[in-house]
Every structure is written in C-alpha cells, then in structure tokens.
Amino acid sequence: MGNIFSKNKLVIFYGASLAGIMLLLKWLELRFVIMDHSFEVYIGAIALIFTSLGIWLAAKLTRPKIETIIVEKEIFITSPPTGNAPDEKTLSKFNISKRELEVLKLMSEGLNNQEIAGRLFLSLNTIKTHSSNLFEKLDVKRRTQAIEKGKRLGLLA
Amino acid sequence: MGNIFSKNKLVIFYGASLAGIMLLLKWLELRFVIMDHSFEVYIGAIALIFTSLGIWLAAKLTRPKIETIIVEKEIFITSPPTGNAPDEKTLSKFNISKRELEVLKLMSEGLNNQEIAGRLFLSLNTIKTHSSNLFEKLDVKRRTQAIEKGKRLGLLA
DNA sequence: TTGAAAATCACCCGAAAGTATGAGCCTAAA
C-alpha cells in the first residue's frame, strides 16, 4: 500500500520537475534568446539533467534482490522420552496446539484420518486441517515424518 | 578488469548516442524547422529519451542491491545411533525378509515409497510389493501401523 | 538339479492422504 503511494509521489514529482524545467527554459528563451547560438549546450544540459533524473529514478524504484541464506543449526536431542510429559517447551516452541498434538498422538498409533475423526468426534476434513497445520509447524511433508519427528522431540510417548 | 573496460564501453556508447541524437536533431532542425512550434514536444522527447538512458545506465552500472535474509533452520539430531539388533526371533516368527525389514526401517524414518526406492536402488513398484507383503506379515493395513508395530516388536530402533 | 521362496518389476484401480482456499464460530489478549 505505502509502496504504491510512494511510487505515485515519485511520478508526480517527476512530472512536476519536467514541467518546472520547461517553464524555466521558456523563461530563459524569452529573456535571453539562447536558443539559436547555444543549441548544443542547451541539449547537453537537458540530457544531463534527465539522465541524472533517470539514474535517480532507477535507484529509487528498483527493488533490492532478496538473497536468502539458510543457516543450518544443528541441535542435538538428548532427550530419551523422559516419561510421558509432552514437553511444554518444545510444544510452545513449535506453536503446536492441543488438538494438533492429539491428532499427532493418534497418528503415531497408526490410526488413519477417518479413525482419528471418529475418536475425537470430529469430521474428516477437520482432521485434515489439523494434520496439515501440524505438518507445517513441524516442517514435514508426511504423517510418517511427523511421527518420527514427534518422537525425537519428545512430543510422543 | 573486464568490468572497467565494459564500463568504458558504456561511457563511449553513451557519448556516441548523445552525439548521434544531437546530430539527428540538427538534421531535423534543418529539414523541417520544428524548433519553434513544437517546443514542448521536443523537450519532452529529449527528457524521455535521456531519462530512459539514465535508467538503463543505472541498471547497467550500479551493482544490484542485495538484501540478505538469514534464515536459521534448525536440524534436530539424535546423537547415539544405539546399535540395535533387529531381534532375530521376532523376525523369523513373522517371516519378515531382509528387504522387507529395510523397507520398514526407511518407512519409520518418514520416507515415502519413491524415496525408499531411490535409497535402495529399486523401482517404486518393487517397494510397493515389499511393503504390501510386509503389511500382510505384520497383519496391519497402513505404514503407520507397521511402524508402530515394528517398534513394539523391537524390529526398529 | 530342481523347486520353493525371495526379489524384482509392471499395470490398473480405488482409497487415503495431503494441498489450497474460504468461511463461520469462539475465546483470550491488547
């Protein structure tokens, strides 16, 4: 939003400066009649001014290339399952909700989505939504990966 | 080195184009005497051309702005491989073959059939056959169940 | 050597899983 507005402001400013320069030139023309004998200087000045303007515009308008560097940070999991407590820290760290954890637990027991839906008295679609969100939060693509990661993180028994 | 040279070439080209345009305008001036009655159009054209030139120059000469975003991606690693003997008794009890066990192991790591195929240098269809046979032998219907049962039986780490 | 089991691969088809999008409801926090 703000971006578009600022671009419009640039365009307006550009137009205004063009108009201003033309007025200035008209005035100069009337004042000194420089048109005839300083043609080259005149053109050169215009060219210089608008080349600068173009450069300035380009600098303003080009959006920077975004270069993403992914730094892999290794974290060693020392946790043997440590009983059954679903590890609050990890849970909040991954932003996993109660429902999602429930779904994950039932997944790890080998239930399919339909069975999970029945167990939790929810619709199949709801389970799909929960599992999709869960996968995204765990950064995995499949339920088997979710189970594996869940175990490693101590989210599962 | 090549960079500086190319920049020089650009400057030369710029100067040449400026000279060329001035010549063209001179020629037009001699031909049609357009200077007097089309002042605004004339200035506008010049402005447009050199603004474009400026933008082009800027694009060529300035090194692209690069905005670097560093994303930290956490990789979770279980430290001890915990060498596990795949429980010979259970294995023969369920009549599970080597290949089937390999497939089960990779399944439990979250790989899909295509990935398992790649890992074992086999075709997708072969993996399907193995997993089907495995499921039958373990008396399960899904890979998630196979994983769960495999862990319980000590077939997996 | 031969026969059974294992291993390999193919094709088809239906079921399950997963993706994308949108929407309505409810609650807790700002």
Add this chain to the structure above:
DNA sequence: TTTAGGCTCATACTTTCGGGTGATTTTCAA
C-alpha cells in the same frame, strides 16, 4: 471493543498409498 489465533467444517483438486494380479529372475537348500 477490536483483533488474533484456535477450532471447526466444506469443496475441489493432486499425489501417494495400498490391493490385486501376473510375470520374470535370483537364490538357496533339499
């Protein structure tokens, strides 16, 4: 009070999984 997030569900679509069947090749033990 507004808003953000969690929970619920739907539709439509693509991909993966799993079952069924059949075939060839390899291995290995009787």
